[in-house]
Amino acid sequence: MRTAILAQTVLAVLFLPAGAFFAWAAEGEAKPFALFFSLVWTVGCGFLFFRGRNALKELRKETFALDFSLEGEDSSSSRLRELEELRRDHLISEEEYGKKRAEIMEEKW
Structure with a gap:
């Protein structure tokens, strides 16, 4: 990007x-x-x-607006992959990545 x-x-x-x-x-x-x-x-x-x-x-x-929603996805793994891609492209910060990953992992378990 x-x-x-x-x-x-x-x-x-x-x-x-x-x-x-x-x-x-x-x-x-x-x-x-x-x-x-x-x-x-x-x-x-x-x-x-x-x-x-x-x-x-x-x-x-790193104040770029987050225009994505991970709600409604079928599998946690696809949500985690999408989240990892956003982090890799520097569209979200490490802190935002960690928070969202923790939310996804809590829902899964």
């Missing part, structure tokens, strides 16, 4: 000059469309850059 966010941020920076190039290269009747397109392109690249930068900061702080 961290790699995907980093790639998004880098690509946003690399594509940003393309917006200026579109506006500069347009001639004649295409100039107003090119200016509008350039503006939209630049805003989009800026949005992707700042979104990626903020996501990377959150991952470093």
Whole structure:
């Protein structure tokens, strides 16, 4: 996940000059469309850059929101595997992993 966010941020920076190039290269009747397109392109690249930068900061702080629910799973082993995968991808902290693992193990036994 961290790699995907980093790639998004880098690509946003690399594509940003393309917006200026579109506006500069347009001639004649295409100039107003090119200016509008350039503006939209630049805003989009800026949005992707700042979104990626903020996501990377959150991952470093380990404050990334947990958007998963392990309730309703059939087997404890599949829940434990999913939990281990979240820990391996650094989406949850060691403390969160330990708490949730203990809950699952208590339910199983």
